[in-house]
Amino acid sequence: MMPFIETRSLTKVFGSGPGAVTANSGISFSLERGGALGLLGPNGAGKTTLIKQLAGLLRPDSGRVLIDGLDPAQDPPGLRGRLGLLLEGMRNVYPYLTGRANLVYFGYLAGLGRDEAARRAAELLERFGLSAAADKYVMAYSSGMNRKLAVATCLMGRAELIVLDEPTAGLDPASADDLAGLVGELRSEGGRTFILAGHDMRFMARAAGEVLWLKEGRARLHGRAEALTALPAYRAVKLSLRGSAPLRARLSAAGAEFAEEEGGLSVRLDPSAGGALLAELLASADLLSVSGGGDLEEAFREISRDTAQG
Amino acid sequence: MIPLRAEAYKFGWELRRYAFNYSAGLAAEAVFMGGLYFSFSLLGRPAGTAFVGLLLWFFARGAMSDASNIISEERHLGTFERVSAAGPSLTELMAARLAVNFAFESSRTLLLAAALAAVFAPPFAPLLAPAALPGALAAAALTVACLYGWGFMAAALQVRWKKTGALVPLAEYAMLVFSGIIFDTSLLGGLEPLALLLPLTWSVRAAEAAYSGASAGPALAGLAAHAALAWAAGLALFRASVRATKRSGEYGFY
Ligand SMILES: Nc1ncnc2c1ncn2[C@@H]1O[C@H](COP(=O)(O)OP(=O)(O)OP(=O)(O)O)[C@@H](O)[C@H]1O
Ligand SMILES: [Mg+2]
Numbered sequence: 001m002m003p004f005i006e007t008r009s010l011t012k013v014f015g016s017g018p019g020a021v022t023a024n025s026g027i028s029f030s031l032e033r034g035g036a037l038g039l040l041g042p043n044g045a046g047k048t049t050l051i052k053q054l055a056g057l058l059r060p061d062s063g064r065v066l067i068d069g070l071d072p073a074q075d076p077p078g079l080r081g082r083l084g085l086l087l088e089g090m091r092n093v094y095p096y097l098t099g100r101a102n103l104v105y106f107g108y109l110a111g112l113g114r115d116e117a118a119r120r121a122a123e124l125l126e127r128f129g130l131s132a133a134a135d136k137y138v139m140a141y142s143s144g145m146n147r148k149l150a151v152a153t154c155l156m157g158r159a160e161l162i163v164l165d166e167p168t169a170g171l172d173p174a175s176a177d178d179l180a181g182l183v184g185e186l187r188s189e190g191g192r193t194f195i196l197a198g199h200d201m202r203f204m205a206r207a208a209g210e211v212l213w214l215k216e217g218r219a220r221l222h223g224r225a226e227a228l229t230a231l232p233a234y235r236a237v238k239l240s241l242r243g244s245a246p247l248r249a250r251l252s253a254a255g256a257e258f259a260e261e262e263g264g265l266s267v268r269l270d271p272s273a274g275g276a277l278l279a280e281l282l283a284s285a286d287l288l289s290v291s292g293g294g295d296l297e298e299a300f301r302e303i304s305r306d307t308a309q310g
Numbered sequence: 311m312i313p314l315r316a317e318a319y320k321f322g323w324e325l326r327r328y329a330f331n332y333s334a335g336l337a338a339e340a341v342f343m344g345g346l347y348f349s350f351s352l353l354g355r356p357a358g359t360a361f362v363g364l365l366l367w368f369f370a371r372g373a374m375s376d377a378s379n380i381i382s383e384e385r386h387l388g389t390f391e392r393v394s395a396a397g398p399s400l401t402e403l404m405a406a407r408l409a410v411n412f413a414f415e416s417s418r419t420l421l422l423a424a425a426l427a428a429v430f431a432p433p434f435a436p437l438l439a440p441a442a443l444p445g446a447l448a449a450a451a452l453t454v455a456c457l458y459g460w461g462f463m464a465a466a467l468q469v470r471w472k473k474t475g476a477l478v479p480l481a482e483y484a485m486l487v488f489s490g491i492i493f494d495t496s497l498l499g500g501l502e503p504l505a506l507l508l509p510l511t512w513s514v515r516a517a518e519a520a521y522s523g524a525s526a527g528p529a530l531a532g533l534a535a536h537a538a539l540a541w542a543a544g545l546a547l548f549r550a551s552v553r554a555t556k557r558s559g560e561y562g563f564y
């Protein structure tokens with residue numbers, strides 16, 4: 001069966017000559033209906049470029065995108081109203097309309113009738129905690145409120161594909177978790193398909209089913225999202241120890257990496273690799289403090305480093 | 311699907327928010343247009359065509375600049391790309407906005423006409439005579455079509471070339487000066503054929519025909535040709551511009 005979304009060697013170069021930027025190069029992936037793909041990668045990696053190509057706002061130089069067999073660059077009538085798009089920044093809603101009016105407007109554009117648009121707007125305002133601010137002008141919204149409203153506009157219609165560029169930018173951690181939960185609900189109940197981009201590793205690990213790691217326009221890794229939490233950097237344990245000569249010797253002998261820090265040593269250990277050494281250090285009288293694993297930002301840096309040459 | 315309901319709804323909000331500005335703007339226009347009309351009568355221009363010509367020109371300014379303003383405002387707000395992917399195609403969206411706009415601009419023109427008519431009592435009877443009325447109505451409809459066609463051309467250029475907005479007033483004032491509203495186009499001498507490139511020239515001729523009891527046929531034919539060309543060129547140019555900017559990556563650029 002044909003996948004819901006398919007890209008074939010997408011390439012996009014901006015400009016020409018020595019200043020040309022290769023924003024995408026040979027990107028190919030496919031995604032099944034109901035899936036959620038997270039696009040990750042450092043600034044300028046090509047995530048937004050890819051999203052605009054998926055949304056038909058940017059034409060690839062070569063290669064193509066197919067959504068349900070249709071090419072969005074051709075603006076086919078068969079795709080209209082099937083996409084909910086959130087772009088990065090404050091570029092998604094009208095500041096001189098109220099929050100509710102923005103939702104109703106985008107609902108009408110998506111083909112909803114008057115009653116349905118009003119009902120759906122009220123539901124989404126409630127769901128995103130914006131009911132109290134519903135009838136305020138958007139120019140008076142905080143950036144996080146603006147972002148939530150913008151995400152809500154994507155859910156007004158019956159779009160099957162929801163594409164969100166940096167959905168959690170400006171969201172507080174609880175709201176970001178809530179959004180990740182909502183993505184899960186919409187996938188399992190509504191069968192909607194998601195493409196998510198950004199740098200919020202915690203959100204990606206929770207909301208995306210699979211991740212595509214971009215760097216300098218190329219796809220470097222493509223795998224299940226759980227793989228993020230299996231990265232050594234995610235699981236590493238950081239220990240601070242009083243620096244003594246025997247300890248340094250012991251660490252060197254075990255091949256563990258350590259760094260001098262004020263008042264002692266800092267050691268990072270991947271528990272799967274250094275179980276025995278970890279147990280020994282945890283029992284040591286020199287132990288000052290332990291900080292646990294689970295640092296997804298550190299994992300982000302690790303992938304960025306590891307994919308530097310490729 | 312042309313999203314009329316969505317655009318009427320959104321425009322309703324704009325109207326509420328800017329009601330004061332719109333009213334004050336219309337009052338200012340009434341003063342300006344009243345002054346122009348009065349000076350035209352001092353110059354000995356025929357009262358009927360001067361009046362109709364000025365109203366047409368008032369309408370033309372709104373109709374022509376609205377289309378390119380839609381593009382530049384969307385880009386300025388940054389919502390252009392978002393709204394382009396909200397369901398309707400960009401052409402459908404523009405059509406809906408221009409339809410709403412037409413309702414607004416024509417109401418403004420009628421209000422202005424009523425205010426000026428109350429003060430100056432220009433002659434309307436020849437326009438409303440049974441022999442002239444169908445031609446006058448057809449000319450009005452074709453003029454509207456021409457002006458929105460020009461608006462689409464301006465919007466097309468605006469998509470591709472951001473400085474277009476600065477040039478729209480040039481077309482607007484050329485229409486005031488060279489369409490036969492202020493002086494007869496025959497005074498342009500060898501340049502008169504250039505005046506025929508402006509749709510309002512033909513609209514003014516239709517009005518003159520109605521007032522003089524001549525046939526409106528030639529003026530209507532000119533207007534029809536203008537309207538067909540303006541729409542064909544406007545739509546083709548618009549699609550081409552959108553394609554080109556989607557390729558260059560400048561689609562959402564301001
Ligand atoms: N419209 C454009 N015109 C010219 N260059 C562009 C355009 N859009 C993006 N680029 C360039 O393409 C590269 C990729 O940009 P893109 O916005 O896709 O990155 P990103 O992964 O979304 O980054 P971020 O995490 O900062 O949002 C960058 O070098 C950028 O400068
Ligand atoms: Mg980006």
